Amino acid sequence: MKFGVVRFPGSCDEHDALLACRRFADAEVLWHKDRDLKGVDAVVVPGGFSYGDYLRVGAIARFSPVMEAVTEFALAGRPVLGICNGFQVLCEAGLLPGALLPNTSLRFLCRDVDLVVENADTPFTRACSRGDVLSIPVKHTTGRFYAPEEALDELERQGQVLLRYADGHNPNGSARDIAGVANRQKNVFGLMPHPEHATDPLAGSADGGRIFESLVAHVEELVAA
Amino acid sequence: MTAVAAHRALGLTDAEYDGIVEKLGNEPNEVELAMFSLMWSEHCAYKHSKRLLRRLPVEGPHLVMGPGENAGAVDVGDGLAVAFKVESHNHPSAVEPFQGAATGVGGILRDVFAVGARPIAILDSLRFGELDSARSRYLLEHAVAGIGHYGNSIGVATVGGEIMFEGPYEQNCLVNAMCLGIARKDRLIRSAAAGVGNLVVLFGALTGRDGIGGASVLASAELGEDDADKRPTVQIGDPFEEKKLLECSLELLDRGLLASLQDLGAAGLTSSSSEMASKGGVGIDIDVSRVPLREADMEPFEVMVSESQERMLCVVEPERLEEVLAVCDKWDVRATAIGEVTDTRRMRVFDGDELVGDMPVVALVDECPLYDLEPAPPEAPLYPPPPRALSADASPEETLLGLLHSPNLAGKSWAFEQYDTLVGSRTVRRRVEGGRSVQSATADAAVLSLAHDGGTGAIAVSIDGNGRRVACDPYAGAVEAVLECAANLACAGAEPLGLTNCLNFGNPEKPHIAWQLERAVAGLADACRALDVPVVGGNVSLYNEGGGGPIYPTPIVGMVGKLPDPETVPGSAFREEGHVIALVGPFEPYVQGSEWHKLNGELAHGLPQVDLQAHAAALAAVRETVRAGTLASVHDISGGGLACTLAECCIAGGIGASVAWKPSDSDVEAASYPALSRLLLFGEGPGGWVVSGPAEAVDAIVGVSVQRLGEVGGETLEMAASAATLSLSVGDLRNAHERGIPDRFS
Numbered sequence: 001m002k003f004g005v006v007r008f009p010g011s012c013d014e015h016d017a018l019l020a021c022r023r024f025a026d027a028e029v030l031w032h033k034d035r036d037l038k039g040v041d042a043v044v045v046p047g048g049f050s051y052g053d054y055l056r057v058g059a060i061a062r063f064s065p066v067m068e069a070v071t072e073f074a075l076a077g078r079p080v081l082g083i084c085n086g087f088q089v090l091c092e093a094g095l096l097p098g099a100l101l102p103n104t105s106l107r108f109l110c111r112d113v114d115l116v117v118e119n120a121d122t123p124f125t126r127a128c129s130r131g132d133v134l135s136i137p138v139k140h141t142t143g144r145f146y147a148p149e150e151a152l153d154e155l156e157r158q159g160q161v162l163l164r165y166a167d168g169h170n171p172n173g174s175a176r177d178i179a180g181v182a183n184r185q186k187n188v189f190g191l192m193p194h195p196e197h198a199t200d201p202l203a204g205s206a207d208g209g210r211i212f213e214s215l216v217a218h219v220e221e222l223v224a225a
Numbered sequence: 226m227t228a229v230a231a232h233r234a235l236g237l238t239d240a241e242y243d244g245i246v247e248k249l250g251n252e253p254n255e256v257e258l259a260m261f262s263l264m265w266s267e268h269c270a271y272k273h274s275k276r277l278l279r280r281l282p283v284e285g286p287h288l289v290m291g292p293g294e295n296a297g298a299v300d301v302g303d304g305l306a307v308a309f310k311v312e313s314h315n316h317p318s319a320v321e322p323f324q325g326a327a328t329g330v331g332g333i334l335r336d337v338f339a340v341g342a343r344p345i346a347i348l349d350s351l352r353f354g355e356l357d358s359a360r361s362r363y364l365l366e367h368a369v370a371g372i373g374h375y376g377n378s379i380g381v382a383t384v385g386g387e388i389m390f391e392g393p394y395e396q397n398c399l400v401n402a403m404c405l406g407i408a409r410k411d412r413l414i415r416s417a418a419a420g421v422g423n424l425v426v427l428f429g430a431l432t433g434r435d436g437i438g439g440a441s442v443l444a445s446a447e448l449g450e451d452d453a454d455k456r457p458t459v460q461i462g463d464p465f466e467e468k469k470l471l472e473c474s475l476e477l478l479d480r481g482l483l484a485s486l487q488d489l490g491a492a493g494l495t496s497s498s499s500e501m502a503s504k505g506g507v508g509i510d511i512d513v514s515r516v517p518l519r520e521a522d523m524e525p526f527e528v529m530v531s532e533s534q535e536r537m538l539c540v541v542e543p544e545r546l547e548e549v550l551a552v553c554d555k556w557d558v559r560a561t562a563i564g565e566v567t568d569t570r571r572m573r574v575f576d577g578d579e580l581v582g583d584m585p586v587v588a589l590v591d592e593c594p595l596y597d598l599e600p601a602p603p604e605a606p607l608y609p610p611p612p613r614a615l616s617a618d619a620s621p622e623e624t625l626l627g628l629l630h631s632p633n634l635a636g637k638s639w640a641f642e643q644y645d646t647l648v649g650s651r652t653v654r655r656r657v658e659g660g661r662s663v664q665s666a667t668a669d670a671a672v673l674s675l676a677h678d679g680g681t682g683a684i685a686v687s688i689d690g691n692g693r694r695v696a697c698d699p700y701a702g703a704v705e706a707v708l709e710c711a712a713n714l715a716c717a718g719a720e721p722l723g724l725t726n727c728l729n730f731g732n733p734e735k736p737h738i739a740w741q742l743e744r745a746v747a748g749l750a751d752a753c754r755a756l757d758v759p760v761v762g763g764n765v766s767l768y769n770e771g772g773g774g775p776i777y778p779t780p781i782v783g784m785v786g787k788l789p790d791p792e793t794v795p796g797s798a799f800r801e802e803g804h805v806i807a808l809v810g811p812f813e814p815y816v817q818g819s820e821w822h823k824l825n826g827e828l829a830h831g832l833p834q835v836d837l838q839a840h841a842a843a844l845a846a847v848r849e850t851v852r853a854g855t856l857a858s859v860h861d862i863s864g865g866g867l868a869c870t871l872a873e874c875c876i877a878g879g880i881g882a883s884v885a886w887k888p889s890d891s892d893v894e895a896a897s898y899p900a901l902s903r904l905l906l907f908g909e910g911p912g913g914w915v916v917s918g919p920a921e922a923v924d925a926i927v928g929v930s931v932q933r934l935g936e937v938g939g940e941t942l943e944m945a946a947s948a949a950t951l952s953l954s955v956g957d958l959r960n961a962h963e964r965g966i967p968d969r970f971s
Contacts, residue, residue, distance in 0.1 A: 009472075009557060010465050012380030016650045019677060049378045052465030108373045108643050139377070139645050197647045202674070202791060 001219045003027035003212075004040030006070065006086070008061050012048035013196060017083065020196035024212045025219075032064045041219040042079040043070050045086030047139075047194060057100065057142045058088030067093055079123050079215055080188045084140055087180075087190030096183055096190045097155060098147035103140070104173035110139035112204060114166035115179050115193060119159045122186040123218035127210045134163070134207035136193040138171050138179075143192040145174040145181070152176055158184055163191055235262035236446060241594060248588035256574055256582035259526040260589065263492035264499060267767055270593035273733040274765045277598065277743060280750045285759030287722040289410060293504075295339040295488060296406070297761020298413055299723040301787050303680040306410040308342035311350070311403035311688065311727045311783045313766035317459040318371075318400035322364045326371035326400045327462040331534050333404040334381065335488035338471050339537065341414040341478045342406030345649050346673055347376050348688045349386035349402050350727075350781045354395030356632045356969040361390065364398045365640075366970075371462075372402070373643040378464035379471065382652050383644035384671035385686065390632040391693055393608055396771020401727045401764075403688050403783040407678050414478060416487040417504035418540050421568045423484055425498065425509060426546070428553050428560035429470045429536035433519030436460035436493070436532025447732055447770040466535040473556035474537055482541065482549050489536040495529045497538045498564070499572050503590035508569035514577045515563045525581045529574060540566060598739035606830065607737060607775065608696055613826030621868075621906060621944075621951035626961045628820055628865045628907065629872055635965020636876075651675075653683060653791045667877055668796045669713035669861055672788070683791040685719035687784055691864075692729075692777030694818040698832035699741045702818070703748030703780050705832075708840055708911040710784040711756055712861040715844045716914070717794045718851035719786030724753060726763040726782050731775030733767050741778040742767075749780060755837035756844070758784065793854035795918075798877035800857040804917040804937040806871075806884055809850075809929055810843045811836070812862060814908025820864050821907035833910070840912050846928035847914055855922035857937075862913035868906040868944060868951070870915050875942050876959045884935030885945040902949030 003021035007014045007029050014029065021027035021044065030037060037043065050061035061067065067089070074080045074095050082090035090096045103109060117125055117132040128134070147155065152175055155161055163180035170177045172192070180191025195208025232242040235258065245253055245261050253261060267273055283291045289306045290298035296310040314329025330347060337344045349372055354361035365388070376383045381404070418425075436459065477483050485505070487497045494511065502509040513528040523531075541549050546562060553560035567573075572589055574582035615627045628634050646652055651673040670685040689709040695702030707724070714721055726749060731738040753760060769776040788794070799806075816822050817829035851859055858878070862870045867886065875882055886905050916923065917937055942958060944951045 009469050010378070012378070012468075012645075012648050015380075016648060019650050048380065049465060049468075052378075052463075054465070107370075108377055108645075110645050110647065111642055137647055139647060194647070197650065200650070202653050203647070203650065 001025040001216050002040045003042050003044055004030040004037055005044045005046055006030045006032065006066055008032045008050035008064060010049040010052050011046055013083065013194065014046040014048065017044050017046040017196045020199045020212055023199055023209065024216045030066055032066045035065050035069045037069050037073060042081065042215050043073060045080065045082040045089050047084030047086060050085055050089060058085060058092040061089045062092040071095065074188050077185060077187050079218060081124060081215065082190035083194055083196060084192055087192060088142065090188060090190045095188045096181060097151060098145055098181060100142050101144040101146050102142050103144055108141040109171050110137065111171055112137050113169040113171055113193060115163045116166050118161045118164050122162055122182055124189040124211055124214050125162050126217055127214040133166060134210065135205040136195055136198045136208045138193045140192055144172040145178045147175060155181060160184065162189060232258060232262065235259065236266055237262050241265055244594060248592065249584060254582065256526045256529060257584055259530050260495045260582065260584065263495050263530055264589045265593040268491050269496055271765055272593050273596050273598060273767060274728065275595050277746050280746055281760040282750060282753050283759050285723065285757065288759050288761065290340065290413060290761065292760065292762045294415055294762065295336040297723060297725060298340065299761060299785060300410060301675065301680060301684055304410050305407060305675065305678060305680045306413060307405055307407055307684055307785055308337050308340050308413065309403065309405040309725055309783065309785055310336050310762050311401055311725045311781060312336065312764040313727050313729060314400045314402065315397065315729065315766050315769055318368055319396065319398050321459040322367035323371040324459050324461050326368040327375040328460045328534050329400050329402045330372055330375040331462045331464065331467050332490050333402045334379065334467065334471065335490065335537065337404045337406035338474050339416065339486050339488040341412050342408035343475055344381045344404050344406045345651055346405045346671065346686065347381055347383045347402060348686060348783065349383065350688050350690060351388045352394040352399035352692065352779060353390050355390050355392055358395060361395060362970060368400055369640045369643055375462055375464045377645040379468045380648050382646050382648045384646055384652055384673065386688060388637055388640060391777055392611060393774065393777045396773050397769045397776050399729050399776065399779060401729065401781045403725065405686060405785065412478065414483065414486050416485055416501055418501035418507050418509060418566050419484050419505050420540065420542065421507060421566050422543065423566045424541045424543055424546055424562045425511065425564040425566065426539050426541050426549060426560055427516060427536060427563045428558055430463065430466045430533055431519040432516050432528055432531045433533045434523065434527060434531060437527060437530055447768045460532050460534045462534050469556045469558050470535050470537060473553055473558045476552050477549060480552065482545050482552065484540040484542060486537065486539045489538060491532060493529070493531045499586055499589050501538065501540065502572060502586045508567040508571045508586060509564055510567055510573045510575060511564035512575040512577065515561055517559055517561055525574060525576045598733055598743060599736050600740035600743045601736035602740050603737040608828060610826050610828045611823050615824040621949050622953055624907065625868050625872060625951060625953060626957065627824060628869050629958060629961040630965045631820060631824060632965055632969060634820055634865045634869055636962045637966065639966040650677060653794065668794055669716040670719065672717050672791055672794050674791050682787060682789045685714050685717035685786045685788055687713035688781060689713065690779055690781040692779035693823065694832060695745060695779060696777040697818040697829045699744035699778055700748040701832040701834055703745040704752045704835060705911050706780055706782045707749060707752035707756065709863060710782045711844050712911065714784055714786040715847040716851065716859045716861055717788055718848055719788040720848060721756060721758045721784050721786045723761040724758045724782060724784045725761055726780055727766060729766045729769055729776065729779040729781065731768065731770045738775055745778055745780050752837060755841050789852065793852055795851065795856045795858050797860035797874055798858055799874045799880050799882060799917050799937045800878055802938040804857050805920045805923045806882055806915065806917045806934045806936055807923045808932045808934050809847060809914045809916050809926060810912045811839045811930060812910060812913025814866055814904055814910045816904060816908050819866065819907060819909040821903065835911055843912055843929045850926050855925065856916050856918040858917045860915050862915060864909065866907040866909050871944065872942055872958045874915060875955050876962055879955060880937055881939035881941045881955050882935060882937050883939065883943040886934055902947040905946035906949060
């Protein structure tokens with residue numbers, strides 16, 4: 001099992017994502033100018049400020065050569081995880097529903113939050129149970145999940161809301177406390193909290209490891225089948 | 226403008242101008258005068274402080290790189306070195322706080338990767354006027370946003386810092402930023418230009434008119450009425466450009482492609498090229514027509530003095546140029562060969578074929594006249610007493626809540642939550658005030674694991690200073706800054722390896738400011754010697770005076786230490802019902818210079834002097850105790866005294882405590898009862914720690930005085946000190962502490 005971690009100019013958390021992935025499997029960097037995904041089994045689009053994010057978060061990264069390959073990979077049903085800026089990029093690329101707007105405070109916010117697992121029946125959450133509470137930090141200025149009401153109803157009906165901020169923990173004003181959503185097929189998942197920063201109890205929490213653990217179990221099951 | 230008027234406008238005295246004419250053998254032209262005015266400014270030449278700084282100890286067993294390089298470095302074992310430095314960006318931040326603070330971060334990051342170290346952490350030390358002033362709120366809000374904007378976008382964690390509010394910083398705020406980086410020891414690079422015939426390559430952002438005169442006009446003069454006019458002297462930061470520059474520089478060094486490297490900071494191309502030439506004992510020719518410009522029609526002198534951000538200068542062997550350009554291209558970083566190393570020992574500036582400036586390197590860099598200070602203690606108090614903020618008959622409860630709610634002692638989550646503290650996956654202990662998770666609870670020093678870098682153990686870092694106490698007594702206040710930093714490191718079990726400082730003072734040409742500076746440097750030097758910690762580098766920021774007079778003299782100290790095992794770091798939160806609470810160390814509180822004194826509208830003259838050897842021994846004992854890993858919490862006593870320290874331990878742990886501190890007989894004789902109670906509750910001073918843990922862990926502490934105070938438990942802080950008692954719920958304590966800053970914005 002090998003993870004590929006995309007690196008754009010301006011990526012900040014790609015090293016952290018690599019470290020987190022390597023706790024559970026192999027991992028290597030995918031360069032933004034390349035179209036080659038090097039045979040990886042799952043792609044992580046990490047946090048940061050891709051291409052400076054001076055236009056609109058994720059707007060430029062979506063046009064990078066590597067994202068063409070990631071899009072093909074995703075459309076083929078392979079797992080893609082977008083964290084923070086990665087979530088924004090996947091929304092811009094049309095691989096995930098909704099959009100991310102500036103926090104209601106209009107400020108960058110770095111804080112530990114509690115998340116409730118809403119759907120444990122996906123490649124990203126299978127190591128959890130529905131209702132589990134995970135402590136994972138958030139850090140972003142633009143993380144308020146938005147979609148029209150009907151679209152939100154549809155996301156809920158289809159079980160695409162995988163993680164919700166626990167009561168009183170919504171840091172950014174996200175609609176219906178949504179912290180992370182998947183596409184309809186559940187093979188693309190984006191979340192604002194940073195599971196890669198929560199894989200070591202010494203650093204505060206290891207709850208984020210459950211996401212990586214889930215992905216490894218999913219890929220290994222596919223290989224075995 | 227005549228030449229004479231021109232040199233004065235650029236900050237040179239008539240005598241300095243005459244010196245330049247003599248060294249050149251003729252009148253300087255526009256380019257030469259601009260370059261001399263910058264290199265001979267206080268900011269670049271340290272002309273009022275260099276002789277004084279020679280008193281600081283600069284040798285130590287762990288030293289790898291001392292003062293003189295872009296950043297100093299210490300050995301942290303396993304072939305690794307940690308490079309670090311603190312610098313000021315005060316005047317730019319007073320004029321334009323967002324960009325001033327942002328580029329302060331950008332500049333200190335470049336200093337660290339210029340020596341080949343990957344930046345891993347930022348700390349900030351900020352000073353503003355009282356928060357009831359709209360200007361102070363504006364400066365705080367925008368400086369914090371600027372630090373966040375730059376630090377968050379570049380992938381370097383902001384792991385700690387301090388913010389204080391005092392009237393004398395109203396016009397002239399302080400923004401000091403410290404950066405730490407890590408490198409394999411054998412891969413650190415110096416800035417001395419080497420190899421005649423080698424190429425000088427400029428890489429990074431375009432050169433524009435931003436920041437012209439930053440070092441001379443802005444940094445080396447007092448602020449005045451026309452501050453707004455100085456906005457064009459403030460540089461504009463672009464963290465995305467710096468992120469690429471950082472990765473590109475480190476890859477160039479990884480591939481061994483550079484002979485030397487230097488960042489462009491104050492005085493831009495002028496200082497970077499001439500200092501490289503000076504250190505290398507060579508000359509450098511630069512052709513300004515080859516410098517890629519942001520604005521087409523810049524004059525040669527403007528190109529040479531521009532302080533446009535996110536630029537680096539390197540020396541490259543000609544046959545390696547193609548490889549260098551290829552790496553820069555990979556990172557989308559612009560790179561241009563703009564000159565070469567010569568054997569002339571002259572800085573020559575060409576505009577195409579035309580020679581437009583020609584100066585001896587030694588005259589430019591090393592021969593600025595140095596001035597002796599003329600120190601004299603002030604005859605009358607320099608600073609007005611602060612306004613009274615607490616009624617004279619306040620009860621112990623009202624006093625404690627007032628202290629916790631005062632901006633200096635209140636929780637700073639409002640600011641620290643705007644910074645990325647996590648990126649890099651090294652941060653083991655960070656600022657989480659009142660955090661739920663005990664593991665992530667706040668510690669007095671930030672602790673960064675070395676595991677991902679191939680090292681063992683962790684480093685701890687802290688930044689401290691208290692201008693008000695230095696104003697009371699420059700010598701004792703400076704000693705305390707060093708002790709406070711070391712005390713924070715001891716809380717993490719870290720042994721100090723090296724120290725960096727930023728000396729923020731007023732105009733040194735005034736005798737009483739010179740006196741403050743001299744006494745403070747003497748205090749720093751004595752404290753560093755007593756703790757055996759070398760000063761590895763730092764920065765001097767003088768002329769910090771606005772319309773309202775000088776700032777408090779504010780030496781800021783940043784210290785880096787090493788600890789064997791981050792798992793043993795206890796944090797400051799009380800954890801468990803029944804744990805014993807003890808006061809450890811040679812703590813002798815006094816009210817002079819304390820927050821309590823300030824809230825009562827008093828400013829003291831003179832502070833008690835401390836026995837440095839006793840403090841050094843206590844620091845070592847606390848360090849060893851922490852390393853044993855048996856204590857549940859350790860927190861050093863600082864602002865607000867014992868009562869505030871206990872309150873912070875309760876707030877962080879979400880649990881109460883019950884304590885009593887009874888004075889010894891001699892204390893009773895020395896002070897009347899109400900005064901003694903106040904002293905025990907709210908008095909401050911170095912050398913005290915509050916620890917908690919199982920009784921056997923507390924009993925096992927050796928080599929330092931230990932007084933049992935009580936135990937952890939319940940939902941209130943119950944405290945008795947001499948004749949006074951107080952009782953407050955943890956909820957009320959937390960509310961006062963958390964609301965201190967937000968309430969000033971509502």
